[in-house]
Structure formats: C-alpha cells, structure tokens
Amino acid sequence: MDEQHVSSNFIRTIIQDDLANGRVQDVYTRFPPEPNGYLHIGHAKAVCLNFEIADEFGGKTNLRFDDTNPTKEEDEYVNAIQEDVRWLGFSWDKLCFASDYFATMYDKAVLLIQKGLAYVCDLTAEQIRQGRGSLTTPGVDSPYRNRTVEENLDLFARMKNGEFADGSKVLRAKIDMASPNINLRDPVLYRIAHAAHHRTGTTWSIYPMYDYAHPLEDALEGISHSLCTLEFEDHRPLYDWVIEACEMVSRPRQYEFARLNITHTIMSKRNLKQLVDEGVVESWDDPRMPTLSGLRRRGYTPESIRQFAKAIGIAKSNSTVDHQMLEYFVREDLKLKALRTMAIVRPLKVVITNWEEGSIEWLDAENNAENEALGMRKIPFGREIYIEQDDFMENPPPKYFRLTKGAEVRLKHAYFIRCEDVIKNEAGEVVELHCTYDPLTKSGSGFSARKVKGTLHFVSCEYAVPAEFRMFESLLLEESPAGSTLLEQVNPHSMEVLSGYVEPGLQHVQPYDKFQFFRHGYFSVDPKWSTNDRAVFNLVVSLKSSFQL
C-alpha cells in the first residue's frame, strides 16, 4: 500500500504542530498495557500507533507495564505481551514498570498532603460512592476532608507500613466534590491492599490508582504524547491536575483516540478470558482467538496486521471495522510470499482408466505464478488421484464448471480429464470416479483445440501425504438474539477438523510455514497440533469466491 493512500490523523497533526511551535523537541510515546491478559488485535492498533508515530518523527517508545493492581497482574502476561510486541516488529526504548516508580509516587503523595491537596479518608467504599453524588447532583465533602497535614502524614505513613486493613482507609485528592466532572470529586489516589505484587512482592501495602499513577509514569519517563482511548477523555483534567499538583518538571499531554472494534470479533479481555476459562477455546492462543498470539498461531503475519492498523486510521468517532478488511490484508501479504500448492481437504478418489498402471509422471509446476523468484517444483501424476468432493456433482446446478458425468475439466498443471463412470456404495454415495485423460491436453503444451471452464486441483494417491486441516469460522454467530449471553453467541461450528492430503513436497513442513492451497485459501502449519507424523494446517483465510454451491 502506498503511503499516499494512508490518511493522516489528528494525532499526527498535533505532533507536527508541537514540533513546529517548539512545545516539544522530541517525540516520546509509550504503550502501557496492564499485564492482566493477552494482547488482542485492538491493542495492536495502539501498539502500532505509539511506535509508528514516534518513529515517524525520529522519536522513541517505551513498553511500560501498568502494574498498579497486584490482584490482577501476573508475569505470564508480561512475558506474553513482550513477545507479542516484538513479534509485531517493534523495539521499545525502555522496558518500564509502573511499580518501578512506587517510591517516587509515594513521595509525591506526601508532597500532595503537605500542600493540603490530599487527605486520608476513613469512609467505606460504599460511603465514598454515596458521597460522590450522581451525574446530576453534586457530591458532599467527606467528614475526613479537613484533617490536619500532620494527621494525614501520620495516617498515610501508617497505611504504607501496613497498619490498617484493606478497605479501611484511602488517600484522596482534595479537589472539588461539586465538580460536574465526577472524576474530580476527590478521587481516590491510593488504596490499601495486602497483596503480593508480581514484582515488588509484599514491600507495599498501598497501591496507587491509575488516575494518579499514570500521569506520574508519563512525566517520569519524559513522555511527550500520552495516547489513550476515548473513555479516558474526562480523566484528562485529573491527569493534568496530578502533573501540576505534583510539580512534575516534564509536562506530558494526553490525547484520546477511538478503540478498535471489528465485526464478529470479541474485543474485551474479560470476554476472551471467559472463553479460555470455560473451555470454549483451548487457550489464549487458540487460532480462533483475536489475540495476537491466536492470530500468530492461526497464520496471520505481523505485516498484515500492521498494514491493517495503518489502513483503518486513527480518529475519535466510535467505529466498527468490517472483519473483511483484516482478511484482505493477510491475503494481500501472503499473495506473493506463500507457495501455491495443492491440498485435498475432503478426498474423492478418481481412477484415470486410460493411464498406464504403475506409471507416474512428474509434472512441472511453478510455486507461485505471480512470483517467479519462488521457483518451480515437480508434482506427481498417476492413475489414481484424489480430487475434492465438492468438485463433482451428479446433478449440478447451473453454471457449475466442475466435474459431472460426461463433462471435461482441466487438472491444474496436468491434463484434461472426462468423467466416464460414477461408482457408489450401498448407501448411494459417490465413492469413486472413473475418468479418462487426453494426452494432447498436457499443461504447457499449448493445446488449444478445446476449452474447458473448470480447473480442478488434485493430489496423486501414491504420493499423497496425509494431513489435517483446521477450518475456522467466526467465533461468534453472524446473528445473535438480543440480550443473549456471550456463550449463547458462540458459533458451534467455529472449528472443523478435516483429514485429507497434501502434495509430497509438503512432507516436511515447519510450524508457521505458509501455503496457498489452490482454490481453498491460505494455510499455516500449526505449532502445537502438528506432530512429526502429521502436519496440521490452519486456515488463515479462504480465497475470495464469487461462486457458492
């Protein structure tokens, strides 16, 4: 995709202006995931934005784990997230953890208390909620709002020392209980949690809240543009308040953009975790999952995801991108990279009755007709071959270009064959076809006396390599009843396991090897399901088709 085809966006405009008027000298961004789950395609949008926009202006990007809530965060996630970001092709400047700044954050909280801008509040969570008022009514001051600086300092120190039970006290900012912006009604800055943190262990018994911690993290790292999603828009005044009140030298600014939604795609860590926990899928990296690890295992390439992210743009309006857009970009990326080979997913045996018994001919085939650099290979053709069950019909619908009794089709890279006889079992099912071939029609011979409308793919029985195919559909039903639960929306046919054959050239494939199987789609070798004896090919995306049976 040409650069000129990519739309600009408001964030780029802001950065250009900031650079032009000297507000900032260097662009510094950060991608700040909470390590409480795996990254998904929605996160990829944010990853790409942060890394690419900084790179565009010669700036840098930190990968920062926002680990301020020890009850939800785990090392498993921090490792997986790093792997995913690297896989997308990005290199961070610094690897940071919010927890690295806990001491500084504590000191700044003390400063806030000393300035009379924060106080320890003994109200219960329920009382705080009630005191906060509602969307249309102002809140009321906490009875603890006017404690002395000395008392606050003492209480806060004791909170830190673990003297109080979880939930018994919090540190609150003293701002304005009547603010029309609820975030400014004396927000909680610190809560008590006697929980083991994945990095700091039991060093701390108090943990900072996002609204307090995030601006400090940004300022401490010298972030120039702090990019986040729309729901944080009305937190911005608090973000700025913290920077100002804590007297931070660096003045990062927060900008918000719309998060990504894709049709028929679950884009919430909570829901994805539910699918894993309830066994709807096998794991976070199940090829049906929209997680980056799932997409990777499915066979998506980092390039395709990056191009997709570029194409959808960055804006402030809520939107839902058609999933076909993502599919388009993998097809586009794999088009010239993948070897184009033949696989039979639902085998139907064909005997070429006029082909000499025991004779095999090795045919020439280009690996990718659109990319000569991928070279040629030999494929075997013999008396017995497999074709696709769908490629034969006794009573075909109109415009059916495939095999039917008496009809002639081309076999890719081989010969024309004509169906002479149909063999059925007792149940009346077609189990074998008897065909004849015409030696004059060999591919590459320039034969043009007759035309056929259909070209089928095939695999020689003698050289066929057994393989498994995993065909995927959306994890979600196309249409789901209103008010249905997540589990009720799950597509029961999201994965179909098929046994068939591939060409002999695919005898020794490696995990993540990618192929285009003619007339089917793009497939990728699954790293977990494949065994030494039998490769498992995941359907990355099918080929487009203007014909439906």
Added chain:
RNA sequence: UGGGGAGUCGCCAAGUGGUAAGGCAACGGACUUUGACUCCGUUAUUCGUAGGUUCGAUCCCUACCUCCCCAGCCA
C-alpha cells in the same frame, strides 16, 4: 434534565471557506491452467437536521436531533 466526546458512501477515513481523497465491501465487464489474482468501470450534486453569515460553507454562527463515555478502594 450534570460533564465529556462523536456524527462525511454499506464499513473505515481524509478534507475544515473555493466548490467531496483513499481503502474495504458490493456490482458490472475484460482476462484467467486458482469461480483466486490482475485490469477497467459503477457506487455521496452531497458531508446528522433546520436556519443564518458569505460571491461561495462539509468547513464559520445559532438552534435542534442521534449515538458513545463517566457515579471501581479496575485500567
């Protein structure tokens, strides 16, 4: 009926005073040893609605409508 945002083609998304980019999807047609790819063509006299300012408005002003977000000691 508090505050914060958003409304440009079926879906994304530029443009922001000079007369509507691009991508995906769709639909025609050409080509075709993948019903794929590629190529050509079609698809907003119109930018949520109604007024106003202007020679001229999607862009400025006014009013209205619709949708999203906020009352976690989550992020």
